[in-house]
Amino acid sequence: MNxxxxxxxxxxxxxxxxxxxxxxxxxxxxxxLGFILKTVFGFYALIKLTQFILILKEKDFExxxxxxxxxxxFISLFLINLTTKNMVLILMIWMGLMCLxxxxxxxxxxDKKNKMWILRLFILFAFLTSGLLTGLNLYxxxxxxxxxxxxxxxINGILDIVDPIALxxxxxxx
Numbered sequence: 001m002n003x004x005x006x007x008x009x010x011x012x013x014x015x016x017x018x019x020x021x022x023x024x025x026x027x028x029x030x031x032x033l034g035f036i037l038k039t040v041f042g043f044y045a046l047i048k049l050t051q052f053i054l055i056l057k058e059k060d061f062e063x064x065x066x067x068x069x070x071x072x073x074f075i076s077l078f079l080i081n082l083t084t085k086n087m088v089l090i091l092m093i094w095m096g097l098m099c100l101x102x103x104x105x106x107x108x109x110x111d112k113k114n115k116m117w118i119l120r121l122f123i124l125f126a127f128l129t130s131g132l133l134t135g136l137n138l139y140x141x142x143x144x145x146x147x148x149x150x151x152x153x154x155i156n157g158i159l160d161i162v163d164p165i166a167l168x169x170x171x172x173x174x
Contacts, residue, residue, distance in 0.1 A: 001164075001168050003054075003055065003058075004055045004058045004060065004164075005164040005167055005168050006164070007051055007054045007055050008051070008055075008160070008161070008163060008164035009161055009164045009165065011047055011048070011050075011051045011063075011160065012157050012158070012160035012161030012164070013157070013161060014047050014157075015044065015047065015153065015156060015157035015160055016154055016157030016158060016161070017157075018040060018043050018044075018153065018157075019150050019151070019152075019153035019154035019156070019157050020150075020154065022036060022040065022146060022149060022150035022153060023146075023147060023150035023151070023154065025146050025150070026143040026146050026147060030146070031142035031143050031145070031146050032142070033082075033084070033087055033138070033142065033145045033146065033149065034077065034082035034087060036146060036149060037073075037077055037087055037090070037091070037149070038074060038077045038078070040149070040153060041070050041071075041073045041074035041077065041094075042074050044066075044070040044074075045067050045070035045071040045074055048063045048064075048066040048067040048070060049063075049064075049067045051063040052064045052067060062101055062104075062105055065101050066098065066101060069094055069097045069098060069101070070094070072094075073090055073091075073093070073094040076090055077090060084138060084139060084145075087138070088135050088138050088139075091131070091134065091135055091138075092131070092135045095127070095128070095131035095132075095135070098127065098131075099124060099127065099128055099131075102120065102123060102124040102127060103124055105120050106120035106121050106124060116163070116166065116167065116170075119162065119163070119166055120163070123159045123162060123163065126155070126159055127155075127156060127159055130151075130152055130155045130156070131152065134148055134149065134151075134152040
């Protein structure tokens with residue numbers, strides 16, 4: 001496994017661990033969705049910035065763009081009134097911009113005539129579906145909101161580790 005794949009894998013696992021912590025929060029009666037989203041987007045931005053710095057020589061800007069979008073979502077959560085409607089709006093805008101990044105990555109693979117573009121489109125579709133379902137279901141009670149957000153970021157973390165694992169398997173099958 002090369003350095004980029006290893007960093008991508010560790011990043012995805014880190015995001016899954018954060019989601020696991022979110023899923024445990026209702027057990028400890030921590031159900032403040034605003035606090036949870038601020039924390040998640042803050043850690044998400046920090047992890048993606050670290051990922052970009054570690055793979056700077058690869059000239060892959062996906063993690064930089066993800067950092068910028070997550071930082072924007074993090075900052076906007078401090079600037080607005082934290083109603084459920086506003087938090088869903090920020091989550092949907094973040095998700096839409098993330099879909100554009102994932103679509104650009106699929107296009108990158110398609111331009112290189114790499115079959116990974118099909119997998120990246122599947123990842124995009126799965127991310128979009130889980131994001132839309134998350135946004136539509138954030139109007140329940142606080143503990144349910146926390147679990148829904150936790151599952152969304154868990155799915156996102158799983159989808160992030162699919163790419164480096166698939167690349168590794170493709171390299172070793174040759």
